[in-house]
Amino acid sequence: MTAQLPLAYGYLRDDMLCDLGCKSSEDRLRAAAGSLGYELGTVFHEPAPESGTLPPAFVDLVQECRRAAAHAVITPHGHLSNMSVCRMVLLAVLDVRADATVHEVEF
Template identity: 80%
Template sequence: MTTALLPLAYGYVRDDLLDDRDSGSSEDKLRNTARSLGYELGTVFHEPAPQNATLPPAFVDLVQECRRAAAHAVITLHGHMSNMAVCRMVLLAVLDVRAGAAVHEVSV
């Protein structure tokens, strides 16, 4: 019996929005959400506190990895793509145009 492989999704969280004790449970929440949406969660990209008006470095790595692996889904916690120097709509557009990836936000 063969088991079908699920499509790949990646995670994205901002470490400045997590408590020290939240990191593991946040990744579990992303993994469970990915499974419920029919994806296998790969790497979770952790973003340090945003510093300036450029695209955040872990976000850039995320986009490149989505393109490389042809992954079309990103799972993140609600608000983790907001309140940065670059607006949320720009981040969503970059993921869509550059990687063909849609974002699924999980309520905290």
């Protein structure tokens, strides 16, 4: 019997994927999660950010981390930046609401 790896979720901003495509990006996140010692669950896709509120897919991500007691989020560098809500606020929400740590990886 093999030990089960801890669960992590992925977060991608679709407006930042360029030509990689969703499937390739998810595969890269899965590989990064494995190298960090996690099993990647759902990857949450955020459309281009809009004004002043928490992005909807981000809110879903926080709720799912809480529900599943998952304490890690894997995302490419920059995918939590340049939104209407500052990166530090997003990181704080994940920390306080879901006790989740963000691992930003290179693509």
